[in-house]
Amino acid sequence: MLNAKFYETYYFCNVIKNTLQNQFSMARALDEFHGSGNVAYLIETFPKISLFHKYLYFVIDRIYYENLNELSENKSKHLPIEWALNFHSIPHISFQSYIEKNESKTEHNDDLIYNYMEHLSEEYDQLLTHTVEEVFYILFQNRDLLMEFNLMVSGALEREGLKKVDNDLITKRGRLKRGHIPQWVKRAVYFRDRGQCVLCNKDLSGIVNIDNKENYDHIVALAQYGFNDVTNIQLLCKECNQNEKKAGEAVTSNSYQKWYK
Ligand SMILES: [Zn+2]
Known part of the structure; x- marks a missing residue:
């Protein structure tokens, strides 16, 4: 605690x-x-x-x-x-x-x-x-700010051109390899995003709708020099995750469920 x-x-x-x-x-x-x-x-x-x-x-x-x-x-x-x-x-x-x-x-x-x-x-x-x-x-609750931060460090990674660096964590094209997302990361992101897709607010808890599965998305994609970091992960539904991948741009949402209505 x-x-x-x-x-x-x-x-x-x-x-x-x-x-x-x-x-x-x-x-x-x-x-x-x-x-x-x-x-x-x-x-x-x-x-x-x-x-x-x-x-x-x-x-x-x-x-x-x-x-x-x-x-x-x-x-x-x-x-x-x-x-x-x-x-x-x-x-x-x-x-x-x-x-x-x-x-x-x-x-x-x-x-x-x-x-x-x-x-x-x-x-x-x-x-x-x-x-x-x-x-x-x-x-950690401010996704917009986390995206801002991750764009900054991924920009630095892109400028530095890590192709020359001999490192098991880097692909031949100089991006970071996809890392296994540990359970503690999933839980932290799931609780922060309240079990909902951050873009369309679909419930992903599996309580109301068993068809919706949670997807753990890199806010700044690895292809865009994003990092494998808990602050670069958000909860999306399958559809939003696919749409986002097509678009390629980093996207998140600054809409949050209020404490009460
Ligand atoms: Zn969605």
Whole structure:
């Protein structure tokens, strides 16, 4: 179970959304994630720490560190990271106590903060992992955003041209091979999409209509350099799946069943 605290979680969700909607202005930062051959290191078949998790780690870590820099100019003795650690009940030495012990060794506030963060690496990892899990929990429900993300990484894969990479996971044409979809992926997607085709809302539970079978569709097709990732899968009925394959374009729906009518 995820014991969600929702501390700044929506702020991070919003930043993630903005990075995906402003990829052009984010180009340099994003290049570190998927550019210059880095995308090759992201190839795995349905890892539980999904490709999107890795992106969340990448962005949220940057934000935490950017906020540290801002604070170091104020010469404040309390860091925002401490509020976050406190909120999550992660035991740690306070920056104040750390300064008292170490001030003589280092003069610059910036250095002190970075040394403090180094000292906190385990606690910080714990905080980062928890934050990533909370943000993932919320954003996994936003299929449009997941499609945006998957289009971004598949675009990088296409640009990098993986034909040269010697890898069992890649076809001769430089696409990712179809990976077996594990049961946990199917269950996650089935529950998120409420057992309905996301495009035509047909019930696929087999309770009402035994003819309808669930199809687990790659939102960005493998032929379009899509990934075998839980965030790139959606639930479709047989007809919509066939129509979608013919069209070839990535498609999803942002229509959701309300909690109540
Ligand atoms: Zn359908």
